[in-house]
Amino acid sequence: GNSVTQMEGPVTLSEEAFLTINCTYTATGYPSLFWYVQYPGEGLQLLLKATKADDKGSNKGFEATYRKETTSFHLEKGSVQVSDSAVYFCALRDYGQNFVFGPGTRLSVLP
């Protein structure tokens, strides 16, 4: 079945550092890929998405590129802020299927 794997957390960075959170997937079809963010005590919010190979999703300085050849969708940000501290979930959705979420990666940004 479909699955999503994310890098183990927690990830701790200093403010203005470069962020990469790895995400790889297994899917039988041609899924759409998503990154969601969850702040403490809240629901998940869509951060960005890509619906086909080589698409780049971007939002609030975050970017991720849909790489079909490596089945990856790594999240990057050039300069993180304390306010980016949250849990980040990679997810996929395939045709006729429900969403599949990764286990989440907790990011802590120190001032």
Place this chain on the structure above:
Amino acid sequence: DGGITQSPKYLFRKEGQNVTLSCEQNLNHDAMYWYRQDPGQGLRLIYYSQIVNDFQKGDIAEGYSVSREKKESFPLTVTSAQKNPTAFYLCASSIYSHLRVGETQYFGPGTRLLVL
């Protein structure tokens, strides 16, 4: 403003008691979902519904029940058969279409259930 509301924000359950979590959406979405999130864990699918009066079990449906009598409402009941109900419960909705795989899933703010 369109969105998903969940109530209550915190819910306490006594031993042997059934409790119901509310989820309402005004996004005109066909599909609705319930997830359970344990501390430091990802999301696990409890139940989902793609149309009114129809719903399907997810990965961890035992000890839970749902109904879908209206398009905008998808309440979740945590029954006394669920022996470890303490968790954060998230409701979500989306457009349902086999062809529109890029449609986003939108989430409510969550309900935290605690056992007394």
